[in-house]
Amino acid sequence: MHVELRDITKTFGNLRANDALSLSFAEGRIYALLGENGAGKSTLMKILSGYQPPDSGHILIDGQVVTFETPADALRCGIGMLHQDPLDVPNLTVLDNFMLGRHEGLLPKRKAAREALEAHAARLGFHLDPFRYVDSLTIGERQQLEIVRLLSLGARLLILDEPTTGISAEQKHTLFSSLKRLAAQEGMTIILVSHKLEDVAALCEEVYVLRGGKLVGHRLMPTPIDELVTLMFGQSLPRPSRGAHSLGEEILCVESVSLTARRLTVRDLSLSVRSGEVIGLAGLDGSGQSDFLRACAGLQPINSGQILINGVSIRGKSYAELLRMGVAYAPSGRLEEGLIDGLTLAEHFALARDSGIWIKWREAVALAARQIAHYNIRGAPHSPVQTLSGGNQQRTLIALLPDNLRLLLLEDPTRGLDVESTAWVWQQLLARRDAGAAILFTSPDLDEIVTYSDRVLVFCEGRATLVTDLDNLTRNPAERLGELIGGRSL
Amino acid sequence: MDDVLVRTLADIVKVGAPIVLAAIGETLTERGGVVNLALDGSLVLSALAAFVVGTSTSSVIVGTLAGISVGSLIALIVAACSIELRLSQVAVGFVLTLLCRDLALFLGIPYRNAQVFPTTFLPIPVLKDIPVIGAIFFNQDLFTYLSFIAVAVAWWWLFRTKAGLTLRAVGERPQAAFARGVNVNRIRYLYTALGGSLVGLGGAAYTLGVLPTWSDTGIAGNGWIALAIVIFGGWHPLRVAFGVYLVAGLRTIVTSIQAQVPPQVVELLNALPWLLMLLTLFLVSGPYLDRLMKVLPPRLHPPIRTLLRARPPSALGTVFEQEGRS
Numbered sequence: 001m002h003v004e005l006r007d008i009t010k011t012f013g014n015l016r017a018n019d020a021l022s023l024s025f026a027e028g029r030i031y032a033l034l035g036e037n038g039a040g041k042s043t044l045m046k047i048l049s050g051y052q053p054p055d056s057g058h059i060l061i062d063g064q065v066v067t068f069e070t071p072a073d074a075l076r077c078g079i080g081m082l083h084q085d086p087l088d089v090p091n092l093t094v095l096d097n098f099m100l101g102r103h104e105g106l107l108p109k110r111k112a113a114r115e116a117l118e119a120h121a122a123r124l125g126f127h128l129d130p131f132r133y134v135d136s137l138t139i140g141e142r143q144q145l146e147i148v149r150l151l152s153l154g155a156r157l158l159i160l161d162e163p164t165t166g167i168s169a170e171q172k173h174t175l176f177s178s179l180k181r182l183a184a185q186e187g188m189t190i191i192l193v194s195h196k197l198e199d200v201a202a203l204c205e206e207v208y209v210l211r212g213g214k215l216v217g218h219r220l221m222p223t224p225i226d227e228l229v230t231l232m233f234g235q236s237l238p239r240p241s242r243g244a245h246s247l248g249e250e251i252l253c254v255e256s257v258s259l260t261a262r263r264l265t266v267r268d269l270s271l272s273v274r275s276g277e278v279i280g281l282a283g284l285d286g287s288g289q290s291d292f293l294r295a296c297a298g299l300q301p302i303n304s305g306q307i308l309i310n311g312v313s314i315r316g317k318s319y320a321e322l323l324r325m326g327v328a329y330a331p332s333g334r335l336e337e338g339l340i341d342g343l344t345l346a347e348h349f350a351l352a353r354d355s356g357i358w359i360k361w362r363e364a365v366a367l368a369a370r371q372i373a374h375y376n377i378r379g380a381p382h383s384p385v386q387t388l389s390g391g392n393q394q395r396t397l398i399a400l401l402p403d404n405l406r407l408l409l410l411e412d413p414t415r416g417l418d419v420e421s422t423a424w425v426w427q428q429l430l431a432r433r434d435a436g437a438a439i440l441f442t443s444p445d446l447d448e449i450v451t452y453s454d455r456v457l458v459f460c461e462g463r464a465t466l467v468t469d470l471d472n473l474t475r476n477p478a479e480r481l482g483e484l485i486g487g488r489s490l
Numbered sequence: 491m492d493d494v495l496v497r498t499l500a501d502i503v504k505v506g507a508p509i510v511l512a513a514i515g516e517t518l519t520e521r522g523g524v525v526n527l528a529l530d531g532s533l534v535l536s537a538l539a540a541f542v543v544g545t546s547t548s549s550v551i552v553g554t555l556a557g558i559s560v561g562s563l564i565a566l567i568v569a570a571c572s573i574e575l576r577l578s579q580v581a582v583g584f585v586l587t588l589l590c591r592d593l594a595l596f597l598g599i600p601y602r603n604a605q606v607f608p609t610t611f612l613p614i615p616v617l618k619d620i621p622v623i624g625a626i627f628f629n630q631d632l633f634t635y636l637s638f639i640a641v642a643v644a645w646w647w648l649f650r651t652k653a654g655l656t657l658r659a660v661g662e663r664p665q666a667a668f669a670r671g672v673n674v675n676r677i678r679y680l681y682t683a684l685g686g687s688l689v690g691l692g693g694a695a696y697t698l699g700v701l702p703t704w705s706d707t708g709i710a711g712n713g714w715i716a717l718a719i720v721i722f723g724g725w726h727p728l729r730v731a732f733g734v735y736l737v738a739g740l741r742t743i744v745t746s747i748q749a750q751v752p753p754q755v756v757e758l759l760n761a762l763p764w765l766l767m768l769l770t771l772f773l774v775s776g777p778y779l780d781r782l783m784k785v786l787p788p789r790l791h792p793p794i795r796t797l798l799r800a801r802p803p804s805a806l807g808t809v810f811e812q813e814g815r816s
Contacts, residue, residue: 099655107650
């Protein structure tokens, strides 16, 4: 089966997630679709597997144009997708999950289904107990179940979205060897969606690289990793020179901390941050960098080790106590976590600053008006916060931060902001730094991290590596970080 | 077994029938991820509709159909408000339940204790002659038989058919069901309407079977009991039926002894079912179930887990939206 994507375009609002993409997948070959977060990989694969229609462009199977209304349509045409978080029903057994979506009459033939399940699993070298509940399986086993199910329903092209996140090395080995066998012996087409360069090098024969919704490269493997990294992250500008600023006393001290992120555990993390320092936290989505920020804010428990702020352990302290110690945390979900949908700016300031039982409305409105002028927010004290634009919401969030801060913990502080707002936000943050605060921030944008950080902590597969010599790197620093994020050690 | 006990048990089964029907209906609805909180008001309004139509046509069948129509119509309003308008199922259901109850009380004024609908017992030949069992289960009216059938068919449908598996998947993880080619919202409409018709049938069972007349009291409140029993029953038809008979049984006992005991005891006994339910929920949701599972062989896990489940369907009360489409 030969599958071709022709001029696929998909936009979300102003964002062109896919911009006239044309890719071709031949029978029996293993492809990689590479790109950093937001490059448009997932969108393209959702279009190919029938979850979303493209705005324009066509999908061709063996030269015939096909359109998919639903993922079931795509599977009938032989295209199956394995999601990063396997799309199964956790509260059903393996056998029930396998039977769901099979074409049969009212009364399922459990015995026949069980035999089919076991036969397909054996063919792939997987072992699956039909009576186990799916929620007691590991991610790796759930992937195996999904692959078995898709194959039994006649998938000829298998899309795997980040399949190696959260599975063991042994499961990865089993998965890769069965995928290779499927391609070589049965003529299956495999598409691996990934940003892990090692996986791509180990499995794939051809690579498509996306950046910013555009196809920027098509290479046959083996291709030097350096070249792929350059394609993925682009040629970024040299690191701007930084004005010298003095570092003060130690503010944050992290001693061999272990903490559990969504899928993995980050172990043995140690870090010392001094006043006037900016630390960038880099890593793929969900590698633990956001969890580390939350842990420093006392919002997430740590497994072992300790976190000291101004020499005091934060164990058992609430965020409110830390706030009084000069710590502030700003989440990336501005309206979800940072601001309160439905309250006005004045109400936000009253909530953040006023203590006591009665709200001093006059003072709150005056404070809001002062901050609006000072931070150049486009809005009035009585504007409901959700009516502001993203940039103005971010300004509000920064305006709400108390004055005498020691430690700022920021999750993707410029998410969704345009260039001007981004520059403004950093101007404010660096002013805080010059006043003696230490800043820790996460960002999916490596250029932002390289530009503003004094040191960078790279999170990858449960390890956190500190990069200190950004200025002395001979090569492009963003490229070096890209490699670390992709799992290549120093 | 003595006659009094057999008669009491037969009575419990009969009195429990409307609640069994309503609770089984709600079980099916909630298994698909929709919570029909309008159940109580729906029960009262469909009871009135069944009574009015039943007495004016002198037909149990036509009256029952009227009750079923009202019940499914109200359920469809809940489903449509959730699926089409994305309103909160809880909010819509809550308002509807109050509205329907008050509407029924208002419209029912001319029919208050007006007459008694003639119920017909339908003893089942041969089966009714089985000692004890026959007298309890097979010498009943139409609605009681229907309640038995509802329990058995609901269990079989949920756990033995492909359609039941699909329904459970829709209530647990609609995205996964959708990926397997299921039209999630159509399934939700279907089972909400089906559940609503069973609630309507339960309403008809009151005014055409158990009471069998229209009265302001005696119906309202039972819908809430049915809702509570669905939770206690872990969304499992057999456990739900057991819960209903437990409550109905204690009520019957209380009614028969209330003349002889102080009122405090009566009230305590009335509260007993709820305490038992809390205790059961505590036992099945605590660590005890996990410990039990560790001892048992894996082959027995599916039926045990299904029977002792305490967790609601994961997608209960949520709206399903297909991403990337509007």
